[in-house]
Amino acid sequence: xxxxxxxxxxxxxxxxxxxxxxxxxxxxxxxxxxxxxxxxxxxxxxxxxxxxxxxxxxxxxxxxxxxxxxxxxxxxxxxxxxxxxxxxxxxxxxxxxxxxxxxxxxxxxxxxxxxxxxxxxxxxxxxxxxxxxxxxxxxxxxxxxxxxxxxxxxxxxxxxxxxxxxxxxxxxxxxxxxxxxxxxxxxxxxxxxxxxxxxxxxxxxxxxxxxxxxxxxxxxxxxxxxxxxxxxxxxxxxxxxxxxxxxxxxxxxxxxxxxxxxxxxxxxxxxxxxxxxxxxx
Numbered sequence: 001x002x003x004x005x006x007x008x009x010x011x012x013x014x015x016x017x018x019x020x021x022x023x024x025x026x027x028x029x030x031x032x033x034x035x036x037x038x039x040x041x042x043x044x045x046x047x048x049x050x051x052x053x054x055x056x057x058x059x060x061x062x063x064x065x066x067x068x069x070x071x072x073x074x075x076x077x078x079x080x081x082x083x084x085x086x087x088x089x090x091x092x093x094x095x096x097x098x099x100x101x102x103x104x105x106x107x108x109x110x111x112x113x114x115x116x117x118x119x120x121x122x123x124x125x126x127x128x129x130x131x132x133x134x135x136x137x138x139x140x141x142x143x144x145x146x147x148x149x150x151x152x153x154x155x156x157x158x159x160x161x162x163x164x165x166x167x168x169x170x171x172x173x174x175x176x177x178x179x180x181x182x183x184x185x186x187x188x189x190x191x192x193x194x195x196x197x198x199x200x201x202x203x204x205x206x207x208x209x210x211x212x213x214x215x216x217x218x219x220x221x222x223x224x225x226x227x228x229x230x231x232x233x234x235x236x237x238x239x240x241x242x243x244x245x246x247x248x249x250x251x252x253x254x255x256x257x258x259x260x261x262x263x264x265x266x267x268x269x270x271x272x273x274x275x276x277x278x279x280x281x
Contacts, residue, residue, distance in 0.1 A: 015139055017093035017146060023085045026076050029186035031179050033071040036092040037111055039149070040064050040074070041131045045086030046239065047076030048231040050182075051117035052163025053218045055227045057234050063123045065153060067115035068095070070163065071179065075186065076235075089131050091146065104147075110154040117162030120153070127152055164218050177202070178216055189228045190251055195221065229253070230266045237275040244271045 018036075027047060042062040049058040050073040051066060058074065066072050076086050095111045098104035127149065134145055181202055185193065198221065199209035213221045229251040236247045248259035248271075263271050 016097045016143070017091060019089075019091050019134060019142065019146075021135060022088040022090060025085060027074045027086050027088075029073055029075040029183065031071055031073045031182040031186060033069045033179070034092070035068050036094050037068060037114060038066045038072070039091040039153075040066070041089045041128065042074070043087045043089065043128075043132060045076055045088075046235055047074060047086070048228065048235065049074050051119075054117060054162035054164075055224070055231055056119075056162075057231050061123075061128070063120040063128070064162070065110075065114045065118045065120070067111060067113075067117070070115060070117055071182075072117070073182075073186065089134065091149075093146070106154055107150055110150065113161070116164075118153075118159045119162055120156060121158045121160060123156070181213075185225065185228070189225070189232060192252060192254075193225065225252075226262050227266060230263050233259075233263065233271065234267070234274065237271055238278050244275075247271070 027045070031050065040063070042058055042060060044060050046057065046059045049056050049062065049064070050071075051064060052070055052072070074088065095107070098107050130145060130149060134142060137145055181198065184201055185198065195206050195210070199206045202209050202212075204212065210221060213224070217224060233247050233251045236242060236250060237244075240247075242250070244260075245256045248256050251259075253259035253262070260270055263269075263274075267274060269277070
């Protein structure tokens with residue numbers, strides 16, 4: 001599958017923004033971007049979230065605001081079956097809809113910060129309930145509710161920037177190629193994937209590919225692949241009772257010692273302690 005620029009059909013909805021509730025057993029990998037700002041709230045499910053050059057696990061309660069053309073992806077596995085479905089509430093809108101209203105000028109600072117992706121660390125239960133009940137409102141009530149949500153977010157200082165500046169400066173020069181190669185990696189993250197294979201797919205020599213990848217995404221191919229695999233391993237550690245050696249093999253490592261070392265470098269703890277701490281908490 002060759003990923004493309006996603007076209008958000010806002011005009012077809014007869015509203016100035018788009019809102020939808022996404023419920024699926026599995027969120028398939030789909031590395032994409034669009035000119036609309038997006039607010040995504042995960043109410044159910046676990047998986048891996050990619051926003052720009054950020055690769056992290058997500059779980060229920062995850063709330064992220066993403067700016068214009070910021071590439072992103074939410075992916076899960078069928079291990080979410082105990083949750084029945086993965087559920088996401090998604091808002092997509094063009095910031096231009098607020099430009100005619102001087103009262104909305106403070107939103108521009110929020111949208112500027114969102115160009116790197118903002119992960120809200122402690123959104124109040126009341127705000128999340130407003131999001132979950134959004135679809136029950138009339139169109140006019142939804143517009144008022146969206147304004148209220150954005151008004152809260154612009155003043156909320158409990159957030160963390162996701163994507164790095166290096167990534168933002170370079171990715172848009174090579175967006176189509178980045179999307180194509182990233183999608184290829186995502187679809188094979190649990191399989192052996194060599195530098196030779198991915199560079200051949202990209203149509204470059206290994207040295208040229210490594211240089212291009214680092215310049216475009218802000219870190220090396222090996223670091224990127226290891227981070228994806230470790231996040232996937234975290235998912236298996238929390239959702240299964242598989243042995244750690246089995247998980248290591250499942251996410252593409254043939255050597256348990258190497259897996260443990262990579263995991264600790266990224267998570268600052270061992271797979272065994274990571275799993276133990278989760279259940280203790």
